[in-house]
Amino acid sequence: MAHIAFIGLGQMGTPMATNLLHKGHHLRVYDINPTASEKLNALGAYVATSPKDAVLGCEFIITMLPNGKLVNDVIFGNNGAIESINRNSIVIDMSTIHPLESDDIRNRLRSENIEFMDVPVGRTSDHAISGTLLILAGGTKEQIEKASPILLCMGNKIVNTGGPGNGIRVKLINNFMSIALNALSAEATVLCESLNLPLEKALEVMEGTPANKGHFTTTWPNKVLKGDLTPSFMIDLAHKDLSLALDVANQLNVPLFMGAASREIYSQARATGRGKQDWTAILEHLRNCSGLKDD
Ligand code: NAD
Secondary structure, three states: OOEEEEEOOOOOHHHHHHHHHHOOOEEEEEOOOHHHHHHHHHOOOEEOOOHHHHOOOOOEEEEOOOOHHHHHHHHHOOOOHHHOOOOOOEEEEOOOOOHHHHHHHHHHHHOOOOEEEEOOEEOOHHHHHHOOEEEEEEOOHHHHHHHHHHHOOOEEEEEEOOOOOHHHHHHHHHHHHHHHHHHHHHHHHHHHHHOOOOHHHHHHHHOOOHHHHOOOOOOOOOOHHHOOOOOOOEHHHHHHHHHHHHHHHHHOOOOOHHHHHHHHHHHHHHHOOOOOOEHHHHHHHHHHHOOOOOO
């Protein structure tokens, strides 16, 4: 059984640490809020007085904190982990933080000959409780192999994200998609209600279309991702349909922020001569706008 330091015992950290204890690991826990560790103490965890105290004799140091500054502080700050860390240990940051801060922490630790992995998690605190988190492992193949038995106490699936730094980057993309889609879905639902259209009917229709299934697995694979921009559904027509929805919403005083921003992208694509291309060419349009070059 491994000796693990767990720092950050909030909504996520407490159940994750609990699952490690239930699997028989030895835990030294630390949280700035003293009451946070009471439950884990009752389950047999040693309650440390500082990050420096928490990491003593540990092979794995897990951080689960609100932001990168705090991760940096518990490692390099006053009474920080760096002061007593075992040089053969791996620091595993499971928080969601800025990728550049994560890179910075990796580089600083590397200069002290200490290994670092970025391993954020997908799903929610309910999954943290049931030990079914989605583990997004950023690290070398060897690090992921070494950490997997520990990580699998907290989650039921590990994705090897393809190298150091990729875990936190995949997390960023996933959250960007799901958080923005939440707002777009809310706009569609509000428009539906304003039109006195039962949401169940809209859901029934969208069930089998890219509206609900997304584009990555429906419209893109056989068109833009294959370099085929011949129109199955033209950008001009997509622009017209989006404009119809915005016009109707406007008459009903329903603001569609995401919808309006999307329409501007379609307008701009038309202005650059893409009107007769397939609507999936929006990807190419945004790649061009971002200065990305073809391979
Ligand atoms: P939380 O606010 O519930 O817990 C954070 C804990 O860190 C608190 O107990 C706090 O006292 C402690 N803390 C703050 N500063 C500290 C310090 N200097 N030293 C030690 N402990 C300190 O947050 P959470 O929901 O557990 O989220 C933790 C991380 O996991 C975040 O980065 C979050 O974005 C990410 N995340 C959360 C969820 C979720 O559903 N809540 C899902 C996936 C990822």
